[in-house]
Amino acid sequence: MNTLNHLAIIMDGNGRWAKTNKLPRTAGHYKGVEVLRSITIYANSLGIRCLTVYAFSTENWKRSEDEVNYIMSLPKIFFASYIKELMENNVKVMIIGDRDKIPSETMRVINDAIETTKNNTGLILNFAFNYGGRDEIVHAAKAFAKDYVEGIRTELDEDSFKEYLYTKDLPEVDLLIRTGSEMRLSNFLLYQLAYSELIVIDTLWPDFNSNVLDQCIAEYQKRKRNFGGRNETESH
Numbered sequence: 001m002n003t004l005n006h007l008a009i010i011m012d013g014n015g016r017w018a019k020t021n022k023l024p025r026t027a028g029h030y031k032g033v034e035v036l037r038s039i040t041i042y043a044n045s046l047g048i049r050c051l052t053v054y055a056f057s058t059e060n061w062k063r064s065e066d067e068v069n070y071i072m073s074l075p076k077i078f079f080a081s082y083i084k085e086l087m088e089n090n091v092k093v094m095i096i097g098d099r100d101k102i103p104s105e106t107m108r109v110i111n112d113a114i115e116t117t118k119n120n121t122g123l124i125l126n127f128a129f130n131y132g133g134r135d136e137i138v139h140a141a142k143a144f145a146k147d148y149v150e151g152i153r154t155e156l157d158e159d160s161f162k163e164y165l166y167t168k169d170l171p172e173v174d175l176l177i178r179t180g181s182e183m184r185l186s187n188f189l190l191y192q193l194a195y196s197e198l199i200v201i202d203t204l205w206p207d208f209n210s211n212v213l214d215q216c217i218a219e220y221q222k223r224k225r226n227f228g229g230r231n232e233t234e235s236h
């Protein structure tokens with residue numbers, strides 16, 4: 001059995017789902033939020049420790065103002081509708097990314113949810129929001145350099161560098177699922193995905209559900225994770 005402590009998902013395909021259903025792109029994002037709610041509750045019931053979801057990338061600002069504004073309003077919709085259920089299920093909310101560029105009203109809603117759920121001990125629902133892997137690594141390197149100059153750090157190795165990443169308190173990412181068929185990382189968790197198992201599926205995020213997650217987990221369980229070492233089950 002491979003352990004599954006930390007699942008990461010690139011929730012892609014909202015726009016294509018909307019187009020297929022002859023709806024505006026915003027309707028795809030809205031449906032995506034409902035799917036996230038049910039997957040969070042399901043992942044928690046499976047005993048997964050942490051679910052990191054890519055909700056908005058540092059490159060997504062390139063989209064139309066209307067679409068960006070709508071996405072920035074989604075945390076309010078999500079938490080207003082679901083905070084009670086998140087509390088009942090002992091879910092703890094976190095966020096990774098550059099908070100400075102997020103509109104203050106959106107940040108206020110997110111901070112409220114983080115504060116409300118901070119003592120919960122179930123699944124960590126971690127939103128990658130205005131997140132970019134390169135941005136995170138540069139941010140970490142800058143913070144390290146500052147500490148080095150000030151004499152707070154004298155050595156740099158992988159363990160100490162990890163302390164500067166947004167994910168410092170989270171377990172290693174075991175599995176990455178990308179919905180919507182694109183075979184790329186789109187700047188997601190570049191440092192953390194070093195030895196994660198990768199699954200890309202055609203299902204668009206608004207069509208994702210617990211059965212599809214079960215299939216992905218079954219596929220993950222068939223994988224032999226070597227971490228660069230010798231595969232113990234091979235005889236040659």
Ligand code: IPE
Pocket residue numbers: 011012013014015016017055056057060071180
């Ligand atoms: C992912 O769905 C959601 C965000 C990037 C916020 P998309 O909006 O990228 O959907 P597609 O890829 O255009 O179908």
Ligand code: IPE
Pocket residue numbers: 010011012054055056057060182184186
């Ligand atoms: C990745 O999807 C970002 C999120 C799911 C939030 P994109 O739709 O932005 O990725 P690209 O542009 O197709 O690489």
Ligand code: MG
Pocket residue numbers: 012013014
């Ligand atoms: Mg996309």
